[in-house]
Amino acid sequence: MGSHDSLAGEVRENLGVQAKLSMTESQLRANEAELIKSVCEGEREAFYELVRPYERMIYATAISVAKNPADAEEIAQEAVLKAFSHLCSFRGESKFSTWLVQITYNEAKMRLKKARPHLYESIDDRQQSEDGDFWPRDFADWRPIPSELLEQNEIRQAVQNAINSLSPSYREALVLRDVHYLSMKEISTILGISEPNVKSRLHRARLLLRDRLAPGIDGFWIKGQPYRKARPW
């Protein structure tokens, strides 16, 4: 019975997400505005519907700052509770999803600052290292990735580890752009940095990940073998 319930819930959720995907941007905004109105009129259930499609987005934002899954979940929960309490002050100047990401990001940063003020200072004092160019270290050829590859848990883990190995400033820009597909302008607003700075962080994050993952696509990081170029030429 329990598994039927959870399966039915999953199906409903998937249908909800698919329906959202098929909506145009303006339909989505109108639909969300209706739900927000309902929540502000006291219909709490509407809030669940509003937030459910963005659960992964909220969690990914939290873990991009916190790294630790338990902390990320707490941050995500706190961010959703804050979104609920401040929902009626949301004026629709940005997309609802961007607003949620902003709340989550602020919550995560605030916690990190409280927990590790030392680390936070060093993270924030990183402007100088972004000056100058960044070059790839490896020129290994990399075939297109078959989608089935990500079915393997160890591959997903390798990608997550590579993302976690990035410095927070690069990881945050990467997640906001390549996981949430936010615009440069939106990312610039959320992170409080200029658009050229967003692009620079993104560039470095992607090239660093490429350096770390490219040799592995032929299996070296999966099998725990030492690093070597996939195709040295």
Add this chain to the structure above:
Amino acid sequence: MVKKEGEMATIEISCVEVWREVSNYLDEEISLEMRERMEAHFKACAHCTAILDGTRNVVELVGDGRVFQVPDGFSKRLYKKLQKLP
């Protein structure tokens, strides 16, 4: 300095300039002129094509929904918290 027969001339670009712009190229955050210069370069440079393909693969890997999965029971715990709100 100038190449391509019978078409508008494309100013050559160095590998270093290509690397600097590869991420912006994928995001379509470059001018049409720069795009054309880079594409002409990719046709002739295997190293830079490898950088481009690898960077595109990274974008696809990171963007795949399976990389950042919420933990089991995440939704339930979240909605329990919400229900407890006054």
